[in-house]
Amino acid sequence: PIYLDYNATTPCDPQVVETMLPYFTTQFGNAASRQHALGWQAEEAVDYARQQVAALVGADATEIIFTSGATESNNLALKGAVEMYAGKGNHIITCVTEHKAVLDACKHLEKQGVAVTYLPVDEKGLIDLGQLEAAILPATILIAIMYANNETGVIQPVQAIGRIAKQHNVLFFTDATQAVGKIPVQVMTDEIDIMSFSAHKLYGPKGVGALYVRRKNPRVRLTAQIDGGGHERGLRSGTLNVPGIAGLGKAAELCRLQLAAEGQRLSQLRDKLEGALLELGGVSVNGDREHRLPHVTNLAFQYIEGNALMLGFNKHIAVATGSACTSASMEPSFVLKALGLADELARSSLRFSLGRFTTEEEIDYTIQKVSETVQTLRKLHPLNS
Ligand code: PLP
Numbered sequence: 001p002i003y004l005d006y007n008a009t010t011p012c013d014p015q016v017v018e019t020m021l022p023y024f025t026t027q028f029g030n031a032a033s034r035q036h037a038l039g040w041q042a043e044e045a046v047d048y049a050r051q052q053v054a055a056l057v058g059a060d061a062t063e064i065i066f067t068s069g070a071t072e073s074n075n076l077a078l079k080g081a082v083e084m085y086a087g088k089g090n091h092i093i094t095c096v097t098e099h100k101a102v103l104d105a106c107k108h109l110e111k112q113g114v115a116v117t118y119l120p121v122d123e124k125g126l127i128d129l130g131q132l133e134a135a136i137l138p139a140t141i142l143i144a145i146m147y148a149n150n151e152t153g154v155i156q157p158v159q160a161i162g163r164i165a166k167q168h169n170v171l172f173f174t175d176a177t178q179a180v181g182k183i184p185v186q187v188m189t190d191e192i193d194i195m196s197f198s199a200h201k202l203y204g205p206k207g208v209g210a211l212y213v214r215r216k217n218p219r220v221r222l223t224a225q226i227d228g229g230g231h232e233r234g235l236r237s238g239t240l241n242v243p244g245i246a247g248l249g250k251a252a253e254l255c256r257l258q259l260a261a262e263g264q265r266l267s268q269l270r271d272k273l274e275g276a277l278l279e280l281g282g283v284s285v286n287g288d289r290e291h292r293l294p295h296v297t298n299l300a301f302q303y304i305e306g307n308a309l310m311l312g313f314n315k316h317i318a319v320a321t322g323s324a325c326t327s328a329s330m331e332p333s334f335v336l337k338a339l340g341l342a343d344e345l346a347r348s349s350l351r352f353s354l355g356r357f358t359t360e361e362e363i364d365y366t367i368q369k370v371s372e373t374v375q376t377l378r379k380l381h382p383l384n385s
Contacts, residue, residue, distance in 0.1 A: 002317045002362045006355030007150050007178060007296060012247065013203040013356070019250040020205065023243035031240045032231060042242045049249025056252040057195065058186035059212050065232045066245050069209035070177040071101040073196030076211055076236065077173045078105045080222030081142045082114055089139030095119045095127050096338045098146050102175055123340045124288035125154035132161065136168045147176035147185060151335040151351055152287030153296030155179065162191025171220060177201055181255035182293055183263060187212055193220050199244065203356060204251030208244035266354050267294035269363045273352060274299070276367040280374050286336055286349055295354040300341065301374055303381045306348040312373030317366055320351045
């Protein structure tokens with residue numbers, strides 16, 4: 001089948017797999033074994049990967065903490081900041097369209113007495129900077145706003161948020177899982193203090209990710225959530241996943257080298273797909289079209305049931321209704337509802353996310369197949385008969 005669900009996960013790039021392989025077999029050492037060559041080799045591989053990852057986001061290698069993925073990174077950022085800065089305050093500002101790994105961590109913190117403000121988004125999926133600034137209280141310690149949304153691809157005004165956070169002496173944490181490796185995310189120019197991302201969204205392996213934690217102006221401190229041997233500067237104990245980390249490093253390097261050209265190529269393909277499907281009529285784009293990831297389009301198809309639409313072609317084309325974590329339930333996407341879509345239209349929306357191995361032939365085939373299915377289903381719809 002044609003894979004157009006790159007926001008859910010990406011295949012490992014063959015070069016990434018090749019980079020990882022020796023660390024499973026001949027170079028299997030523990031990166032914390034400082035007494036022999038196998039340990040040094042593993043440590044060297046981790047150091048190198050840390051530099052590759054740092055280079056992708058404009059950070060210093062010492063500011064990168066390896067984790068098991070963005071879910072863990074998000075939990076460490078939120079819970080670690082709340083614990084560390086408890087003396088300053090107990091208020092967090094986030095937004096209603098965040099990933100569950102942020103929203104549910106916030107809910108957990110609320111049960112422990114932390115106050116959380118959930119900013120709304122407008123019909124384009126964007127937060128209002130005035131509302132953000134107005135929500136800041138003396139007790140506010142952290143602003144947690146995602147870089148780009150996983151369902152719509154909408155990019156928040158990150159740089160402006162970072163500036164507001166700095167002016168008010170509040171930390172800015174961003175879940176950049178969908179943005180890193182796809183668009184030029186730069187922690188210094190974007191004024192980001194803490195940032196999470198994940199290898200499996202950028203052609204690396206599953207189960208490994210990173211957290212950027214700023215070390216200068218301001219020096220950000222977090223309380224560890226996993227205690228043990230003191231790995232990762234004490235922030236995340238546990239024997240390092242050396243093959244996974246080496247894979248993330250290589251994946252980050254490949255993304256850095258290809259990012260500009262790939263963004264352009266994919267936005268052209270995305271625009272071709274989107275343009276052709278919009279011509280069917282009764283189709284609209286969910287979220288802001290300008291501030292959006294280059295490889296994503298989320299489309300609402302009127303007078304069609306979303307599942308029927310998917311069933312029409314999902315043997316041939318893999319797309320998503322909602323996000324991977326919520327698509328098992330029949331609930332309409334909370335992200336699309338936050339943009340103001342009625343339940344019915346949210347249910348009849350599909351996310352197409354393109355990636356490195358998407359070809360023009362695949363897009364042409366998708367246009368044909370989806371158009372046919374839409375036309376067939378509309379003939380059956382009671383409103384059309
Ligand atoms: N944050 C966002 C925005 C995501 O899209 C995802 C992926 O599902 C995650 C966090 C979770 O990442 P991971 O699968 O690495 O835990």
